[in-house]
Amino acid sequence: MAAGESSTTKAETGIVLGFLEEAESWQLQSSQFPSKVGGKPAWLSQLDLPGPKQLECETCHQPLAFLLQVYAPIVGQDRSFHRTLFIFCCKTPTCYSHNDNRCFKVFRSQLPRRNDFYPYDPPPDESTGENENDSDVLQSGVKLCRVCGCFGPKSCSRCHIANYCSKEHQVIDWKAGHKTECGGNGTSNPAGSVKHGFLFPESELVTEPEELPEKEHPLGADEAQTNLDCSSSAADALQEEELEEMAMHETEENKVFQKFKERTAPEPHQVLRYCRRGSPLWVSAKGIPNTEAIPRCPCGAKRIFEFQVMPQLLNHLEADSPQASIDWGTLAVYTCEDSCDQGHRYSPEFIWKQDFTGEQPAL
Ligand SMILES: [Zn+2]
Numbered sequence: 001m002a003a004g005e006s007s008t009t010k011a012e013t014g015i016v017l018g019f020l021e022e023a024e025s026w027q028l029q030s031s032q033f034p035s036k037v038g039g040k041p042a043w044l045s046q047l048d049l050p051g052p053k054q055l056e057c058e059t060c061h062q063p064l065a066f067l068l069q070v071y072a073p074i075v076g077q078d079r080s081f082h083r084t085l086f087i088f089c090c091k092t093p094t095c096y097s098h099n100d101n102r103c104f105k106v107f108r109s110q111l112p113r114r115n116d117f118y119p120y121d122p123p124p125d126e127s128t129g130e131n132e133n134d135s136d137v138l139q140s141g142v143k144l145c146r147v148c149g150c151f152g153p154k155s156c157s158r159c160h161i162a163n164y165c166s167k168e169h170q171v172i173d174w175k176a177g178h179k180t181e182c183g184g185n186g187t188s189n190p191a192g193s194v195k196h197g198f199l200f201p202e203s204e205l206v207t208e209p210e211e212l213p214e215k216e217h218p219l220g221a222d223e224a225q226t227n228l229d230c231s232s233s234a235a236d237a238l239q240e241e242e243l244e245e246m247a248m249h250e251t252e253e254n255k256v257f258q259k260f261k262e263r264t265a266p267e268p269h270q271v272l273r274y275c276r277r278g279s280p281l282w283v284s285a286k287g288i289p290n291t292e293a294i295p296r297c298p299c300g301a302k303r304i305f306e307f308q309v310m311p312q313l314l315n316h317l318e319a320d321s322p323q324a325s326i327d328w329g330t331l332a333v334y335t336c337e338d339s340c341d342q343g344h345r346y347s348p349e350f351i352w353k354q355d356f357t358g359e360q361p362a363l
């Protein structure tokens with residue numbers, strides 16, 4: 001994704017874009033601190049994983065599937081030296097009602113540089129020969145569900161080796177082959193070989209700064225300037241007011257969508273836009289949360305925008321399963337402004353789903 005030679009000057013916007021790339025499986029292991037989409041989660045903290053109840057869809061009560069994780073340390077804050085945000089989503093298409101976020105969960109995990117799980121120095125940039133991803137047990141001894149890779153406190157009553165998060169996933173695994181491989185007391189084949197079809201296709205998420213040609217900048221010159229400073233909340237407030245006003249006019253709806261299309265056109269494959277303290281690029285003037293709609297962190301601090309997931313990601317998710325019709329316009333993730341210390345725990349954060357309105361043509 002190297003920026004090509006260009007005669008026009010380009011300006012960085014302060015926003016970091018995420019793209020999908022093929023990777024070797026060792027590169028996506030926890031010890032490499034990856035950002036990735038699909039497969040099983042590469043847990044950061046190896047203890048106190050979110051429990052099955054926390055990873056249940058609030059609508060259909062089925063276990064959620066791991067969608068993606070973003071490695072996003074906060075420079076200069078030791079408690080966030082390692083920091084990863086995890087998104088999970090329901091796979092039942094009917095749970096995706098308009099502008100409704102109940103089929104998603106987000107968790108934040110963070111660790112200081114000196115911690116119980118990882119060396120002080122960065123990991124080697126090569127495979128160590130071990131593949132943590134295929135293991136059903138974390139180094140800390142925490143058992144993982146062999147279907148979804150989340151905390152699996154239940155185990156098969158015959159072999160006591162296969163672990164599950166839920167009855168649902170035990171059934172999926174039984175049908176997918178555990179029925180024949182379960183050798184009774186103490187024997188069972190590893191889960192790595194079994195295909196359950198539950199996980200999304202796995203890819204690395206690589207990032208690069210957003211650059212826009214200065215001459216053909218789709219925004220006004222003033223706005224381009226404010227976007228260079230991602231943390232300018234005054235600019236955000238102004239933009240929200242602007243959007244409020246726009247929402248009052250039916251015909252203005254198209255302007256928001258037009259802006260979305262123009263802004264993403266130079267990099268049409270972006271699946272993520274990261275800008276902590278920035279503001280999301282909305283797909284519609286409708287379904288934009290006001291400040292009261294974003295709950296504070298239990299620590300008392302407010303939550304700020306951190307990144308958004310783009311609709312382009314859906315194309316990748318559906319590649320392996322044509323029947324999947326889960327949907328969103330954009331997913332905006334808001335996290336604790338202090339990125340407060342919760343020890344080894346995974347702290348729930350907030351996600352907002354905004355859908356396209358019926359009037360908009362599909363991308
Ligand atoms: Zn559901």
Ligand SMILES: [Zn+2]
Pocket residue numbers: 063145146147148149150164165166169
């Ligand atoms: Zn599971």
Ligand SMILES: [Zn+2]
Pocket residue numbers: 156157158159160161162178182183184188
């Ligand atoms: Zn068994």
Ligand SMILES: [Zn+2]
Pocket residue numbers: 297298299300301336337338339340
């Ligand atoms: Zn907090």
